[in-house]
Amino acid sequence: MTPPVQLESARLFDTVAGSGVRGSTGLTAAWDVDALATGAVAAFADAVVALLREAGTEASAAVDAALVGAWFRQALTPVGWSLPSPWDPIAGDYRAADGWIRLHTNAPRHRAAALRVLDAPADRDAVAARVAAWAADDLEAAVVEAGGAAATMRTAEAWTAHPQGAAARREPLVDRLHTVPAQTRWHPDPTRPLAGVRVLDLTRVIAGPVATRALAALGATVLRVDPPDWDEPAVAPDMTLGKLPARLDARTPEGRERLGDLLAGADVLVHGYRRGALEPIGLGEEARQEIRPGIVEVALTAYGWHGPWTGRRGFDSLVQMSAGVAERGMRLAGADRPVPLPVQALDHATGWLMAAAAVAGLRDRLRGGSGSRALLSLARTAAELVPAEPGEPTEPTAPALPEGERRETPWGPAAVLPFPVDVGGVAARFDTGPAPLGSAAPSWPA
Template sequence: MRRTIALPRSAYSASPPTERSSSRRSPGGAPTSWSRRWWARAEQRRRCAAPPRGPHIPRASRSRSSRSSGWNAPRARDASAARSRAPRTASRWQPQPGRPLAGLRVLDLTRVLAGPAATRVLAGLGATVLRIDPPDWDEPAIVPEMTLGKRTARLDAREPGGRAQLHRLLSQADVLVHGYRAGALTHLGLAADERRRIRPALIDVALTAYGWTGPWANRRGFDSLIQLSTGIAQAGMQAAAADRPVPLPAQALDHATGWLLAAAVLRGVRDRAADGLGTTARLSLARAAAALQGVAPSASAARLESADASTLPADRIDTPWGAADLLHPPFTVAGVEFAFRAGPAPLGSDPAEWPET
């Protein structure tokens, strides 16, 4: 179920039928005797149907969708009334103090690096993240970064059995984060309408390289290419007085977009806890690049120097590849624990199913 609602006129009608209200009123505007009876009945119906002390809900249906250009979200409605209208297939998950996302099921269908960075944040806040990869894909150099705090499984969704299992996983998920090109999930039987049918209250957050419209919408892309094609590398070349493009010294677009993806999920979680409805958010690396380029440089800004990694706060953890230093998160929230219950693991280390709760 998307963030759309339509109510019967009898419950929230603001006036009696036009042909009667225009001809049955006294010159001073007071209702006639039959009109007073109509208004009394209408007021009684309104009081019985309206959410207690909730904000006004217009008759016309409305929906909420989050796109890469910004948010277009209506005000949340009274939670108890909205939950009573939510479908039975909607999740009954509720946030918990201390570990706000504990028990939230996040289906991770991303590759590198923005999507995994986002779901890592969610795992740190307590979410149960299940990452699914095809049987023949690997990226050994960054697997530890992609899998920290998550369950990792392999599934061949091109086969009927794997596709059916993927549909079952989605039907039990609270959140879907995916980074495939537009139309890829459609070929697996998971077009947007089908995802909404399978899980009506799903928080559906998607990422692409070059956006969702225009001639480059279906192009493959990654951080370094986006820096080149959006002018970031050219700006670096000019700043360094170099004779060739100079990209940023880190995958800044991946990580910046990852935080935006996580923020989109958190906003969807907040709104669904209030009204029981799902959310769709679309983001892109190119849109994040445009946003970063729109920040005016400060003439007084000090030049950033490389930090000595040995001076950064970190915890030593064990991994299948040996000991590693895990840096502390870049933020803290009073009363909230940010920690990973599982270390990094090779892809396909877990079964393709949700753990028992």
């Protein structure tokens, strides 16, 4: 059976849902994570096939579900060393006076906001004691107002009735529009379809980096740009595969000028900024089109592009709480606390859909010469989750996987799993990385 997300993506991208899925991801939960994950990756495969066919190369693709399940965890496995925890000690689920709430404190400013609202020291027990005195919705609102990130645990029914839940559900899975004609010419290589494509990556953590990692695997030059003070040691080795990770400070005149120059040389822009957020540095929507006419732009937000929470800070684990994902997991497991999905599936699925949108945009530019803009959100992706078929609880299975490719990294040796998409004749590989954030120059290679 063709995954629903693959079918919907084919309609939105004007592709054929022809990429077959082999096997199972082994991802079991209260929700059908398998269908979401394989559908998103198959949508990317379909987009690559459509690009090649537009260029005159007959192609077909297959998706290895076992590898999809593994890539939704991590594509790179350390050999003889360990990654640090992805979570700040304060981050997590807390019992409030009337339910559960999750605090996301990985970013220092988000941590400071939560502690300031709670008037608590940086101690988990002290935070728990303060949270217990708050109504969950009141604390959620206070933390968000203070510049932090938090989410009350809601039921799926409550989220559907919530103004933001309803607004997100009304949006297309991928909201696409065509922009002005491009001024560049490019033709896909049958073996490395995205060779010669420059991707400016202004995303962080998981969803956006998943997208640009997939583009890098097919030959794109991906320049990731982070601010000077940003670090994410738990995911950087995995998420910088195939990329050139640079830094610049867009708050300075020199940094803004440099970022504009990078944009002028890009074919694809991938970012996670809400509408209007780039205006203060001179890179609003109109300016971006003037600087690089016909650019293929793919943008992500957490809770959607319309509704009262447009622009609210959010992450996969928070959207799972808001949208009823964690509540249903708790209820079906008979647990006494929220039970999220076994992987951050909203991030990963959205990332693959973003990659599909970028490839579809390049196909459209090849076909008609115009650029495009695609808008996605974690909340809209969550709406594609359907309840898993009821049955006896089972332990997650671990399908047999091929041995990963060994490579040396700045952190130590590692194994990188094969790419989960097999397009006949296409060599999927990472020519660079992984590399520490800021290790590359903020410029396009010659």
